[in-house]
Amino acid sequence: MTARDSILKKLRHRSIAAGETDFCYLRDSYSELTADKPVDRFISLVTAEATTVERLADLAHVPHAVDGYLRGQQIPGRVVIDTSACLSGEAFSDTDLQVSIPPLRPDHDVLLSGCYGAVAESGALVISTSDGHAITNDFLAETHIVILFANRIVATLADLWDALRTDTQGGFMPREFCLVTGPSRTADLGVPAKLGAHGPARVHVLLINGQS
Amino acid sequence: MHVDPDFKNLSAKALQDKSLREALDTVATVMPLIRSKALAQLEDFAAARERAREVRDEALNRLDYYLEMFEQNVQAMGGHVHWARDDQEACAIVAQLCEEVDAKLVTKSKSMVTEEIELAAALQKRGLEVVETDLGEYIIQLRGDKPSHILAPALHVTIPQVIDSFNEHHKIERDRPLEDTDQLLAEARAVLREKFLNADVGITGANFLIAETGGVVVVTNEGNADLTASLPDTHIVVTGIEKVVPTLDDAGLMLRLLARSAIGQRLSNYTSFFHGPRRENDASGSGAFHVVLVDNGRSDMLGSELQDMLRCIRCSACINHCPVYTAIGGHAYGSVYPGPMGAVLSPGLADLDSARHLPNASTFCGRCEEVCPVAIPIPKLLRYWRKQEFSRHLRPRAERYGLGLWAWLNRRPVLYQMVQRMAVKLLRSISTSGSDGRWIRNLPGAGAGWTKHRDLIAPAAQSFQAQWRKRTKGDGA
Numbered sequence: 001m002t003a004r005d006s007i008l009k010k011l012r013h014r015s016i017a018a019g020e021t022d023f024c025y026l027r028d029s030y031s032e033l034t035a036d037k038p039v040d041r042f043i044s045l046v047t048a049e050a051t052t053v054e055r056l057a058d059l060a061h062v063p064h065a066v067d068g069y070l071r072g073q074q075i076p077g078r079v080v081i082d083t084s085a086c087l088s089g090e091a092f093s094d095t096d097l098q099v100s101i102p103p104l105r106p107d108h109d110v111l112l113s114g115c116y117g118a119v120a121e122s123g124a125l126v127i128s129t130s131d132g133h134a135i136t137n138d139f140l141a142e143t144h145i146v147i148l149f150a151n152r153i154v155a156t157l158a159d160l161w162d163a164l165r166t167d168t169q170g171g172f173m174p175r176e177f178c179l180v181t182g183p184s185r186t187a188d189l190g191v192p193a194k195l196g197a198h199g200p201a202r203v204h205v206l207l208i209n210g211q212s
Numbered sequence: 213m214h215v216d217p218d219f220k221n222l223s224a225k226a227l228q229d230k231s232l233r234e235a236l237d238t239v240a241t242v243m244p245l246i247r248s249k250a251l252a253q254l255e256d257f258a259a260a261r262e263r264a265r266e267v268r269d270e271a272l273n274r275l276d277y278y279l280e281m282f283e284q285n286v287q288a289m290g291g292h293v294h295w296a297r298d299d300q301e302a303c304a305i306v307a308q309l310c311e312e313v314d315a316k317l318v319t320k321s322k323s324m325v326t327e328e329i330e331l332a333a334a335l336q337k338r339g340l341e342v343v344e345t346d347l348g349e350y351i352i353q354l355r356g357d358k359p360s361h362i363l364a365p366a367l368h369v370t371i372p373q374v375i376d377s378f379n380e381h382h383k384i385e386r387d388r389p390l391e392d393t394d395q396l397l398a399e400a401r402a403v404l405r406e407k408f409l410n411a412d413v414g415i416t417g418a419n420f421l422i423a424e425t426g427g428v429v430v431v432t433n434e435g436n437a438d439l440t441a442s443l444p445d446t447h448i449v450v451t452g453i454e455k456v457v458p459t460l461d462d463a464g465l466m467l468r469l470l471a472r473s474a475i476g477q478r479l480s481n482y483t484s485f486f487h488g489p490r491r492e493n494d495a496s497g498s499g500a501f502h503v504v505l506v507d508n509g510r511s512d513m514l515g516s517e518l519q520d521m522l523r524c525i526r527c528s529a530c531i532n533h534c535p536v537y538t539a540i541g542g543h544a545y546g547s548v549y550p551g552p553m554g555a556v557l558s559p560g561l562a563d564l565d566s567a568r569h570l571p572n573a574s575t576f577c578g579r580c581e582e583v584c585p586v587a588i589p590i591p592k593l594l595r596y597w598r599k600q601e602f603s604r605h606l607r608p609r610a611e612r613y614g615l616g617l618w619a620w621l622n623r624r625p626v627l628y629q630m631v632q633r634m635a636v637k638l639l640r641s642i643s644t645s646g647s648d649g650r651w652i653r654n655l656p657g658a659g660a661g662w663t664k665h666r667d668l669i670a671p672a673a674q675s676f677q678a679q680w681r682k683r684t685k686g687d688g689a
Binding site for chain 2: 002003004006007008010011012013014015016017027028045049122123124129132133134135136137139140156157158160161164165172173174175176177178179180181182183184185186187188189190191193194196197198199200
């Protein structure tokens, strides 16, 4: 008997409620205090985790916002622009920024990318491999600037599952999606936690008021 | 699973370790505070906890059904599911998968199941370079040490010790000596980044498996699981068969409780959901996706008095709140699973003979059950093991006979009271008078263990029953 068959046989034998079930599907009914103002809730929670947020009227303001942010942080103005940002290099022509396309390089480690959305309840961005987004870069960058459209912020995790199910229409979930609350951190060198463990040391959200 | 049976000596040694005691004091004071603060954010913790218990019970009560559903969904996405009855089968499967892709370098993100089955050692034996990527786990690996906490494995290691380990193992020219934690972090980041980028296989654990979607959920604060999973061309998930939950909604509920209970965070910094290998339009991700489902003693607990323990989501709240763990730390338990949860799991996953001291390492204060996000009745399960220990004649003979004698005496009230009166007389005769009553300063034999550190109050001259009799007579009742 294979290991699979012998384990499953034993589980069947020992399980309390043997056999199939009508799949215990119960929508998570959690509401918290997020229902009314998910955008405000998201901002207040994500900024508590050392993420910074800047609100912009529309996508056209992104290049100057990136330029201003990097100057403020005294980070060299070299930016890798992921396709998910939906901005071409030309959009940056009236800034002093040097822009390039992925991959990231050791001296070229500021990433500008889009994201799937955000969850107010968790104070978390949602990044995803859907639409061909190279999610791995989001973990490799030293500074991650994320474009988020306000209408993509859902109130609860249950709303996120609904959105993902609607998008995938009964097909497969994106290969990877990840809830990100802020910069990579570790408490293995003592408390308080230190930022920039393996992933970004800085996460800056450009929150666009318009629709995606 | 291997358990070091020498709890008595290991715990005595731990009590003498000053830097360990300092680290544990921080756990005991800080962790309960941040946990309760984070749980207070929830509208109704009690209701969430009750629902979490139901979700875990539903999954366990139909474990075969949900695991098969999970398997079908992983396979539909082009992934592979492997089953391992025990640690040796699990290690052999992973080794075989590494061999098939001619792997040289394997990165690993922290996983208690891989610790349990001693996977890293098994792969190293076959000539593979295995690098732990969680910073705490990496420090432990460099030091040839073992984790002392399931979430903070290097809790017992001091910063000067980390500096020594980096100096010894990193062959790097430095412009100035390593001094502070910023430098340590930068160096670890640079060294491990190279490993991430060059690894052939990445191994992660799983916090949850989702039957509905075939998803694997992994949480970290560092982001190392994502780099481990997505950069190499092969991703192997090694996890226990009990980790499955029915739906995404159920996973969301568990996540809401997990990080709050564990580290007082609303959510871990990175909560990643993996679904199969890279697809046609994907710009990144591993080309091959394997899940190894490990039994290793879990199926024996299913359907038994111990089934409730399989609900455990490894948050470590019970560990952080345990007066015994926070006095002796993790190494004393001699098991990869320390604290109250470990004291129930270890005899089940290893054997009662080697782990028999662990269920006794509890004051039964009940805090572990109180803080458990899935309401595991830990004291009840510890009592189960104590009963097993007694009935399998694993307790010392003197204790067995002592208890037998006591039981015999208890069933004979007249004799019992006679013996009691004699004992009271004897104890009072060796006591000395203090400003606040009579105290025994020196007990002979085994009693010396008590009086070496503290005085024992002498028993009252008359027993409660004697006093009661006198009083009721006096009242004329």
